[in-house]
Amino acid sequence: MRQDVATPEKDVRQIALLPRSLRNKQLPGLAAAAAAVAVAWLIHTTVPVIPFLTAAVMLGILSANLPGISTSVEGVLQPGLVLSAKRFMRLGIVLLGLKLSLIDVAALGWKTLAIVVGIVLLTFMGTLVLGKALKLPGDQPLLLATGFSICGASAIGAMSGVTKTDHRDTVVPIALVTLCGTLAIGALPALKGPLGLDSVQFGYWVGASVHDVGQVVATAQTAGAAALAGALIIKLTRVLMLAPMVTGAALVERCRHRRTANGAEDTGIKLPPLIPLFVAGFMAMIVMRTLGILPPVVLEVAGTVQDLLLAAALYGLGASVQVRSLLQTSGRAIIAAMLSWGLIAALAFVGVQFI
Template structure:
């Protein structure tokens, strides 16, 4: 099965060398992805409390576990789903940079910026240590740490692209960060009163602790426009950490690869790039947004395209989640995720009182 799944990716790298029938194998999966994205958009339109990207992940999980559909997901639809999960994710992350302006980040002030960066780093390290202490397999500790500390499923997709993690190994972190982010939409507003947070403090807390941008919007808007505005700026500041964190992981990967190949004939061995192309694109988009040279209509269109690309990618990732296997084999990952969620919520709550 692994060979069948990897084939579409190799085909995609060869471009024009592809046989026509290999490219057409992706069409059924891509057609279903497009339909699922449309349905997710409709769900979000009818129930705005459900973020668009969260709806896409959940539809993917349903597709992988409903009788009948699940067979097609593992069969004829697989090539298109894999392409969506890999390529669309990278394109969407690059365009995500257009939502970030360094001017808005600088306006927070050095103290707030330092607190937000501290929350991200402490959550990342804490989750990584927890995952390793609980002996989670493979890259799960790293992916969970990235998702919970930065920006949820999008960050997991970015990090897995650098570490070359098989997309099937990302399903547990994706599922858990989506679950916790969705729970936050209901849990955090209920705690606003008991914790004595005013509207602005609540926005800070949500922006610093909730994972996905859409989940931040759904959670913060319950306290009004002022809370939402603050939450978005804080959240996008966390997203800014994606580039250095992923680049750092790429650097560690290069150093490890050099160490393991030292003293051997490493001719033909390709080291992972220090700055992956999609991360370079992400940083370039941040610069464009900061310079203010793009008209609002271009930013609006790019924002819509970015949402659609990430929704398609997350549907593809969600379609890899087998709920029965997740429940049977991921008890330690669930414990790690819940502890990480509690850690970032606690750190953000403390940080609110120093901002």
């Protein structure tokens, strides 16, 4: 039986009400996540081309696979890392909404908006079909489709909150979307000249095809300020699709529960909410940013807090990735990810020609 979806407010309250012994068990993992966030920040500051969140997840993967450290990750650090991966991800997604203004999205015009939405939907459906055709287990097809079409690891975290996927089952999709987004930082600038794209077109292509916001910045800035500005607005428009896509998944999940439970309301089985509260929080933050009721200093602080929360969550998720096991058991998932990456890059390239 599935339990109710956790919310950011509920997450904070649950952490505060945890028994002292359980909180003590989680402290080492939380401290490790905090230390990793600091190291990731230092790496990003020293080498700006490496996105902050990418550095965090890669540190998590290293921690899970280096002799000595991996023992601690699977032992004393695990409770805190699990908490970080699940709770901090949802809190970070809520604050992500403060990066989006509906006014900026509307300024793109209906034609550009329709192209971006089309790219997202076609990538989502194409990846979902690929994942099912390759017989990926569990929710992997859905999570890969969400991550590659919308906004990488953050979107996977949001979707897994609706489907109640165990955080360990999100490891492969997050590892693969991070891998492809990292490869894009080097691959896409190398293709700018051969494809005959000017700076603005290149920025649009990057924004429409690269997954994580940090990876978009790292890729687009190689072509200058105009490319970066265009990439960010297109990318944030894709992020806006997170709410309707997750809400749609929640509706499908409710219908599935009703069919499976044969009238779940009467049997005491709790159905997933139509709109998870952390997604409602994300939408509320978008409205607040659009209305302009928050001063710039608050937006700046919230942006920093959001990055720190997502970095801690991604370190916790990365610390679940066993590279040897991933390579041995996830060959089909790797194929699906590479095909999905090629699909969104091709769709975005075609779409750019009409913007």
